Amino acid sequence: MFQKATLKNISAQLSISISTVSRALKNHPDISPETKKRVTDLAKLIEYEPNGHAVSLRTSNSRVMAIMVPEISNYFYHSFISSVEEEARKTGYTIIILQSADDHEIETENLRLCRLNRIAGIFVCPSASNTNLSAFLKLEEYGIQVIFFDKVPDYEACNKVSLADASAASLAADVIQKKKKKKILGLFGKTNLSITQRRLKVFEDRFPKTDRNTTLYIEHVHSSDDAEKTASKYLSKRSLVDTIFCMSDEILTGVMKAINKKNLKIPDKVSIITISNGFMPTLYFPQITYVETSGYKLGKLAFSRMISCLNGGSFKQEVFANAVLIEGGSI
Template sequence: MKSIEIPHFSPQTFAVTFAEMFAVENLYLINQIIRMRQNPTLKKIAERLNVSISTVSRALKDHPDISPETGRKIKELAELLEYDPNPYAVNLRTHSSREFAIVVPSLSNFFYHSFIGSIEEEARIYGYSVVIYRSSNDAKIEQEILKSCRHKRVSGIFIAITSETDDMEPFLKMDVHGIPVIFFDKVPQYESCNKICVGDEHAALLAAEEIIRKDIPNVLGIFGDPNMSITRARLQKFATVLHQNGSAVHLETAHARSSAEAEQITLSLLPEWMDKKFAVFCMSDEILAGAMKAIQRKGLSAPADLGVIAISDGMIPLLFYPEITYAETSGSKLGKLAFSRMMRCIAGSSFAQTIIDESKLVVGGSI
């Protein structure tokens, strides 16, 4: 009879062999996890735990039909794999991204910074995120942005339109796709839409009344793009108040589409005014920044050499000494009003509304 030699395993040998086997098993699991992490999906989680995709989906949403034990296993694996829902798939399924778009002509405007910050704060509270687009005051770019928003199925759009925008049809079509549009600051003349405006006429009235109160006989008014309704409203009210009740105030106006243009216009016109008692009125923060740069380049100071008054969000006037007197138009307050209106639209409000935030005079020492 042939004897069979049985190998002898010492406890130490067995321990090493078991450890090696355990390490190999762990390495296999680690490799599996790494591969799954590269593109974690509901299907992969379901296959790994031998459950249905719908079970995984419901467990991640804390559905009451899923047992606590199953829910715990699914959530632990999802966390291990660093699983995040595909936002585009969610958008297709729910027809909404829980994302708001904010479209502005420029990002160099403090008023818009203030407005955007206010929207972001409110959106975060309600579980929404915000994406910001810059149209560069170009109607064609604006239209491309609208297409992108429609394809992404954003929950709503806040927009300050360009000076070239005259076709309302693309905006009206957004409503067909269930995407509310809230116009703010630079708004269309079209009546049947939601508009959130600063008190343009009221702000212009406050500035004009302060000039009359200070008994200033000559005013250089620098306004924005003449094609914009905001410019027309402020100019008309400002001029009307200055000339009412037989006032003898002499008003000359100029238009600037940017801070740089406002600077150049002010530089070119100031020499004609130096032998007069006068004030410079700036329609916006952007124009104020350019005009003040020109005034400083000429070595002038307010109120010793001239008066300066503006319509402003409030940040730019604080950068100078003495501080600039201004009629306040708050981007932050406008943002809160716009967000409130947006949420009402999402809740089902179908009527168009125009909301105006009235201004107040903030007295500095520039006039």
């Protein structure tokens, strides 16, 4: 017969009170060594595990954190998730994951679930459509910590961890200038994203129109296919560009298709440099030189922020994960 492993059960078998068992298991000084031993031995024998729900109910804090992203199937997000999960496991937290599908309704419904489950905190990359933070701020009334990451809102009084977009773009620009490239095609994402704006600004500053030596063509693309078409257009004109800068992995894949289609040699015919989360650039030959903005690092950073917030010892702030150049052979 299967007997449930509970404090009550142990207390009955040892004819001591439940409270004594509870204290014995947490090594409370009030309990004598002998009693502790009897309790822990039996607990081990019947494989006692505290009931998480009872504990959470009693203590009103669960060791659970949530991560909400627009979609999981994205190398950046799941490297972030993976990273946070790693830390969480070490510190005895479990992670629940939520997809918003970039849908505001799903997003708020997910937040409801978080309240319902009385989670300790949530990491969230808000959906693009969402401008209304009230649902998030309400979480804080419940004592649930909120850490925004990646696409962080402009609103000041919240915790944010984000990539050092400006310095990442700056690193890429450094390389381009050091290699004395003169005719650059910069492929950027959607204009309205802050990430795009920050990266674009760096390039515009570093390669000003007034500089007669170098020319920078700027194009905004909104998909991999789009990037392929645009790159193809530029590459068709003989020696119009000598370098292509891609703002993201998605853009890079499109560009690489265009290059493979035309069978252009990298970096002889055209140089490539990209900003990436770290996987895509290694798929090609030669491997693409890229500035790494790692979801992994961001995850670690976010987690440590979460812990400080949980301990109450931290005020609202924005912190950045720095970027690093990974040299390939593409420029």
